[in-house]
Amino acid sequence: MSEGAYAPASLTDPIPPFARPLVDKITAADVFVGWDLTAGEWLRLDAMLKRSGVDMLARHAVTLAGRQTVSSARYFLRAWTSLPPAPTAGTVPAAPTAGPSADVIRLDPSQPRRGRVAQSTDHLAAALAAMEAQQ
Structure with missing residues:
Protein backbone atom coordinates (compact mmCIF):
# COMPACT_ATOMS: atom_id res chain seq x y z
CA MET A 1 0.00 0.00 0.00
CA SER A 2 1.32 3.44 -0.79
CA GLU A 3 1.98 5.82 2.04
CA GLY A 4 -0.83 8.12 0.92
CA ALA A 5 -3.47 5.35 0.85
CA TYR A 6 -4.83 6.38 4.24
CA ALA A 7 -5.02 10.04 3.32
CA PRO A 8 -8.48 11.60 3.66
CA ALA A 9 -10.52 12.20 0.52
CA SER A 10 -10.58 15.93 1.30
CA LEU A 11 -10.13 18.33 4.19
CA THR A 12 -13.87 18.19 4.89
CA ASP A 13 -14.11 14.37 4.64
CA PRO A 14 -11.67 12.57 6.97
CA ILE A 15 -12.57 9.13 5.56
CA PRO A 16 -10.10 7.63 3.05
CA PRO A 17 -11.75 6.45 -0.18
CA PHE A 18 -11.03 2.76 0.51
CA ALA A 19 -13.06 2.94 3.76
CA ARG A 20 -16.03 4.91 2.39
CA PRO A 21 -18.15 1.81 1.48
CA LEU A 22 -17.72 0.45 5.03
CA VAL A 23 -18.55 3.76 6.68
CA ASP A 24 -21.61 4.18 4.45
CA LYS A 25 -22.94 0.69 5.25
CA ILE A 26 -22.52 1.17 8.99
CA THR A 27 -24.10 4.62 8.87
CA ALA A 28 -26.99 3.32 6.74
CA ALA A 29 -27.73 0.88 9.59
CA ASP A 30 -28.17 3.89 11.92
CA VAL A 31 -24.88 3.31 13.72
CA PHE A 32 -23.16 6.66 14.12
CA VAL A 33 -19.58 6.60 15.38
CA GLY A 34 -16.57 8.86 15.09
CA TRP A 35 -13.99 7.89 12.49
CA ASP A 36 -11.05 9.74 14.03
CA LEU A 37 -8.51 6.97 13.42
CA THR A 38 -4.76 7.43 13.28
CA ALA A 39 -2.78 6.73 10.12
CA GLY A 40 -1.72 3.35 11.51
CA GLU A 41 -5.31 2.43 12.38
CA TRP A 42 -6.44 3.31 8.84
CA LEU A 43 -3.74 0.97 7.53
CA ARG A 44 -4.96 -1.81 9.83
CA LEU A 45 -8.52 -1.18 8.68
CA ASP A 46 -7.44 -1.37 5.04
CA ALA A 47 -5.83 -4.77 5.71
CA MET A 48 -8.99 -5.99 7.50
CA LEU A 49 -11.16 -4.84 4.59
CA LYS A 50 -8.97 -6.76 2.15
CA ARG A 51 -9.04 -9.84 4.36
CA SER A 52 -12.68 -10.03 5.50
CA GLY A 53 -14.57 -7.66 3.20
CA VAL A 54 -16.89 -4.71 3.69
CA ASP A 55 -20.03 -6.79 4.32
CA MET A 56 -18.54 -8.89 7.10
CA LEU A 57 -17.01 -5.90 8.90
CA ALA A 58 -20.21 -3.86 8.60
CA ARG A 59 -22.45 -6.70 9.88
CA HIS A 60 -20.15 -7.26 12.84
CA ALA A 61 -20.02 -3.55 13.69
CA VAL A 62 -23.81 -3.23 13.59
CA THR A 63 -24.16 -6.30 15.84
CA LEU A 64 -21.67 -4.92 18.34
CA ALA A 65 -23.27 -1.47 18.32
CA GLY A 66 -26.65 -3.08 19.01
CA ASP A 103 -26.77 -34.44 15.39
CA VAL A 104 -30.57 -34.31 15.71
CA ILE A 105 -32.50 -37.23 14.25
CA ARG A 106 -35.79 -36.20 12.71
CA LEU A 107 -38.78 -38.20 13.93
CA ASP A 108 -41.45 -39.53 11.63
CA PRO A 109 -44.45 -37.27 12.32
CA SER A 110 -46.86 -40.02 11.22
CA GLN A 111 -45.73 -42.29 14.06
CA PRO A 112 -46.98 -41.68 17.60
CA ARG A 113 -44.27 -40.44 19.94
CA ARG A 114 -43.60 -42.67 22.88
CA GLY A 115 -41.88 -41.65 26.07
CA ARG A 116 -38.89 -43.35 27.63
CA VAL A 117 -40.98 -45.27 30.12
CA ALA A 118 -43.12 -46.76 27.35
CA GLN A 119 -40.02 -47.62 25.33
CA SER A 120 -38.38 -49.23 28.38
CA THR A 121 -41.52 -51.23 29.06
CA ASP A 122 -41.50 -52.51 25.48
CA HIS A 123 -37.82 -53.51 25.75
CA LEU A 124 -38.41 -55.28 29.08
CA ALA A 125 -41.46 -57.10 27.70
CA ALA A 126 -39.44 -58.22 24.67
CA ALA A 127 -36.59 -59.43 26.92
CA LEU A 128 -38.99 -61.36 29.17
CA ALA A 129 -40.67 -62.92 26.17
CA ALA A 130 -37.28 -63.99 24.83
CA MET A 131 -36.39 -65.54 28.22
CA GLU A 132 -39.69 -67.44 28.37
CA ALA A 133 -39.17 -68.71 24.86
CA GLN A 134 -35.78 -70.13 25.87
CA GLN A 135 -37.19 -72.02 28.85
Whole structure:
Protein backbone atom coordinates (compact mmCIF):
# COMPACT_ATOMS: atom_id res chain seq x y z
CA MET A 1 0.00 0.00 0.00
CA SER A 2 1.32 3.44 -0.79
CA GLU A 3 1.98 5.82 2.04
CA GLY A 4 -0.83 8.12 0.92
CA ALA A 5 -3.47 5.35 0.85
CA TYR A 6 -4.83 6.38 4.24
CA ALA A 7 -5.02 10.04 3.32
CA PRO A 8 -8.48 11.60 3.66
CA ALA A 9 -10.52 12.20 0.52
CA SER A 10 -10.58 15.93 1.30
CA LEU A 11 -10.13 18.33 4.19
CA THR A 12 -13.87 18.19 4.89
CA ASP A 13 -14.11 14.37 4.64
CA PRO A 14 -11.67 12.57 6.97
CA ILE A 15 -12.57 9.13 5.56
CA PRO A 16 -10.10 7.63 3.05
CA PRO A 17 -11.75 6.45 -0.18
CA PHE A 18 -11.03 2.76 0.51
CA ALA A 19 -13.06 2.94 3.76
CA ARG A 20 -16.03 4.91 2.39
CA PRO A 21 -18.15 1.81 1.48
CA LEU A 22 -17.72 0.45 5.03
CA VAL A 23 -18.55 3.76 6.68
CA ASP A 24 -21.61 4.18 4.45
CA LYS A 25 -22.94 0.69 5.25
CA ILE A 26 -22.52 1.17 8.99
CA THR A 27 -24.10 4.62 8.87
CA ALA A 28 -26.99 3.32 6.74
CA ALA A 29 -27.73 0.88 9.59
CA ASP A 30 -28.17 3.89 11.92
CA VAL A 31 -24.88 3.31 13.72
CA PHE A 32 -23.16 6.66 14.12
CA VAL A 33 -19.58 6.60 15.38
CA GLY A 34 -16.57 8.86 15.09
CA TRP A 35 -13.99 7.89 12.49
CA ASP A 36 -11.05 9.74 14.03
CA LEU A 37 -8.51 6.97 13.42
CA THR A 38 -4.76 7.43 13.28
CA ALA A 39 -2.78 6.73 10.12
CA GLY A 40 -1.72 3.35 11.51
CA GLU A 41 -5.31 2.43 12.38
CA TRP A 42 -6.44 3.31 8.84
CA LEU A 43 -3.74 0.97 7.53
CA ARG A 44 -4.96 -1.81 9.83
CA LEU A 45 -8.52 -1.18 8.68
CA ASP A 46 -7.44 -1.37 5.04
CA ALA A 47 -5.83 -4.77 5.71
CA MET A 48 -8.99 -5.99 7.50
CA LEU A 49 -11.16 -4.84 4.59
CA LYS A 50 -8.97 -6.76 2.15
CA ARG A 51 -9.04 -9.84 4.36
CA SER A 52 -12.68 -10.03 5.50
CA GLY A 53 -14.57 -7.66 3.20
CA VAL A 54 -16.89 -4.71 3.69
CA ASP A 55 -20.03 -6.79 4.32
CA MET A 56 -18.54 -8.89 7.10
CA LEU A 57 -17.01 -5.90 8.90
CA ALA A 58 -20.21 -3.86 8.60
CA ARG A 59 -22.45 -6.70 9.88
CA HIS A 60 -20.15 -7.26 12.84
CA ALA A 61 -20.02 -3.55 13.69
CA VAL A 62 -23.81 -3.23 13.59
CA THR A 63 -24.16 -6.30 15.84
CA LEU A 64 -21.67 -4.92 18.34
CA ALA A 65 -23.27 -1.47 18.32
CA GLY A 66 -26.65 -3.08 19.01
CA ARG A 67 -25.33 -4.50 22.28
CA GLN A 68 -23.84 -1.32 23.71
CA THR A 69 -23.17 2.31 23.00
CA VAL A 70 -20.15 2.80 20.75
CA SER A 71 -18.77 6.28 20.17
CA SER A 72 -15.67 5.60 18.08
CA ALA A 73 -14.88 3.23 15.23
CA ARG A 74 -11.68 2.49 17.12
CA TYR A 75 -13.78 0.15 19.29
CA PHE A 76 -14.49 -2.05 16.26
CA LEU A 77 -10.83 -2.52 15.30
CA ARG A 78 -10.16 -5.07 18.03
CA ALA A 79 -13.32 -7.02 17.25
CA TRP A 80 -12.65 -6.99 13.51
CA THR A 81 -9.17 -8.44 14.07
CA SER A 82 -10.68 -11.78 15.11
CA LEU A 83 -12.96 -12.13 12.06
CA PRO A 84 -12.15 -14.88 9.57
CA PRO A 85 -11.13 -14.15 6.00
CA ALA A 86 -13.94 -13.69 3.51
CA PRO A 87 -14.77 -16.82 1.52
CA THR A 88 -13.02 -17.20 -1.80
CA ALA A 89 -15.10 -16.07 -4.76
CA GLY A 90 -17.24 -18.93 -6.04
CA THR A 91 -17.40 -20.70 -2.69
CA VAL A 92 -20.77 -22.37 -2.19
CA PRO A 93 -22.30 -21.89 1.28
CA ALA A 94 -22.81 -25.01 3.36
CA ALA A 95 -26.26 -26.53 3.12
CA PRO A 96 -28.39 -25.85 6.19
CA THR A 97 -28.90 -28.76 8.54
CA ALA A 98 -32.30 -30.39 8.83
CA GLY A 99 -32.76 -29.35 12.45
CA PRO A 100 -31.34 -27.04 15.05
CA SER A 101 -28.24 -29.20 15.26
CA ALA A 102 -26.55 -31.58 12.87
CA ASP A 103 -26.77 -34.44 15.39
CA VAL A 104 -30.57 -34.31 15.71
CA ILE A 105 -32.50 -37.23 14.25
CA ARG A 106 -35.79 -36.20 12.71
CA LEU A 107 -38.78 -38.20 13.93
CA ASP A 108 -41.45 -39.53 11.63
CA PRO A 109 -44.45 -37.27 12.32
CA SER A 110 -46.86 -40.02 11.22
CA GLN A 111 -45.73 -42.29 14.06
CA PRO A 112 -46.98 -41.68 17.60
CA ARG A 113 -44.27 -40.44 19.94
CA ARG A 114 -43.60 -42.67 22.88
CA GLY A 115 -41.88 -41.65 26.07
CA ARG A 116 -38.89 -43.35 27.63
CA VAL A 117 -40.98 -45.27 30.12
CA ALA A 118 -43.12 -46.76 27.35
CA GLN A 119 -40.02 -47.62 25.33
CA SER A 120 -38.38 -49.23 28.38
CA THR A 121 -41.52 -51.23 29.06
CA ASP A 122 -41.50 -52.51 25.48
CA HIS A 123 -37.82 -53.51 25.75
CA LEU A 124 -38.41 -55.28 29.08
CA ALA A 125 -41.46 -57.10 27.70
CA ALA A 126 -39.44 -58.22 24.67
CA ALA A 127 -36.59 -59.43 26.92
CA LEU A 128 -38.99 -61.36 29.17
CA ALA A 129 -40.67 -62.92 26.17
CA ALA A 130 -37.28 -63.99 24.83
CA MET A 131 -36.39 -65.54 28.22
CA GLU A 132 -39.69 -67.44 28.37
CA ALA A 133 -39.17 -68.71 24.86
CA GLN A 134 -35.78 -70.13 25.87
CA GLN A 135 -37.19 -72.02 28.85
